[in-house]
Amino acid sequence: xxxxxxxxxxxxxxxxxxxxxxxxxxxxxxxxxxxxxxxxxxxxxxxxxxxxxxxxxxxxxxxxxxxxxxxxxxxxxxxxx
Amino acid sequence: xxxxxxxxxxxxxxxxxxxxxxxxxxxxxxxxxxxxxxxxxxxxxxxxxxxxxxxxxxxxxxxxxxxxxxxxxxxxxxxxxxxxxxxxxxxxxxxxxxxxxxxxxxxxxxxxxxxxxxxxxxxxxxxxxxxxxxxxxxxx
Numbered sequence: 001x002x003x004x005x006x007x008x009x010x011x012x013x014x015x016x017x018x019x020x021x022x023x024x025x026x027x028x029x030x031x032x033x034x035x036x037x038x039x040x041x042x043x044x045x046x047x048x049x050x051x052x053x054x055x056x057x058x059x060x061x062x063x064x065x066x067x068x069x070x071x072x073x074x075x076x077x078x079x080x081x
Numbered sequence: 082x083x084x085x086x087x088x089x090x091x092x093x094x095x096x097x098x099x100x101x102x103x104x105x106x107x108x109x110x111x112x113x114x115x116x117x118x119x120x121x122x123x124x125x126x127x128x129x130x131x132x133x134x135x136x137x138x139x140x141x142x143x144x145x146x147x148x149x150x151x152x153x154x155x156x157x158x159x160x161x162x163x164x165x166x167x168x169x170x171x172x173x174x175x176x177x178x179x180x181x182x183x184x185x186x187x188x189x190x191x192x193x194x195x196x197x198x199x200x201x202x203x204x205x206x207x208x209x210x211x212x213x214x215x216x217x218x219x220x221x
Contacts, residue, residue: 025090030098032219033163041221042163 007064010038012056027051100159108152115141115148129201167218175211179203 013023013034020034027034027048036042043064044052053060087095119141125131157165183203189195 019091021091021094022088023090025088025092025094025097029161029163030101031094033161036163042166045162048162 004040004067005043005064006040006067007037009034009052009063012058012063013038023055026055097159101156101164104152104155104159108148108156111144111148111152115145164219167215170218171211171213171215174214175207178210179207182206 009023013020018026019031020038021031024031024034028051029048033042037044049060049064053063056063118137119133120129122133122137123129123131156168160168183198186195186198190197
């Protein structure tokens with residue numbers, strides 16, 4: 001099952017003029033970890049996603065978007081509410 | 082060229098990264114030292130085929146176990162979830178490689194159509210495939 005999660009981390013970081021190392025330091029992860037998340041190579045755990053959302057004072061859904069979430073069998077959370 | 086001034090968060094990230102590389106370097110040196118020491122001590126007709134004194138075997142085994150335990154705990158403390166994910170992925174591939182190769186090799190040996198499975202070859206397979214998978218996951 002393919003499940004692409006896109007995110008706006010790079011945009012949010014650029015808005016604050018932070019480097020990847022700066023964001024990594026604030027989140028307690030490495031610069032490479034920030035890069036892996038930004039480029040979609042790694043999807044963060046729920047605790048880290050919450051930490052990111054809190055840091056940018058926004059909601060997780062405003063940062064991460066599960067584009068395939070409504071199209072997979074049994075994965076139709078989007079629009080169900 | 083003047084180095085750009087780092088913020089507190091950037092400095093914290095850099096220090097964490099430096100600690101991680103230092104730990105990796107120390108673990109690598111301990112591992113390489115143990116391996117090299119064993120190769121020299123067990124010099125014989127074939128590769129590592131000569132006898133080695135019991136005290137040296139115990140010392141190397143203790144050093145290896147201590148390095149693995151201390152190194153794993155230290156790495157767990159100073160690394161983040163992406164690095165742990167990459168490590169687990171590498172170990173999964175390494176373990177799968179051994180699971181794929183060892184049983185048929187053992188069966189072929191029992192059927193007397195292949196030489197006895199080699200300890201060093203199997204360990205090298207595990208180690209090399211785990212490292213390659215880890216590096217691919219990290220830098221792809």
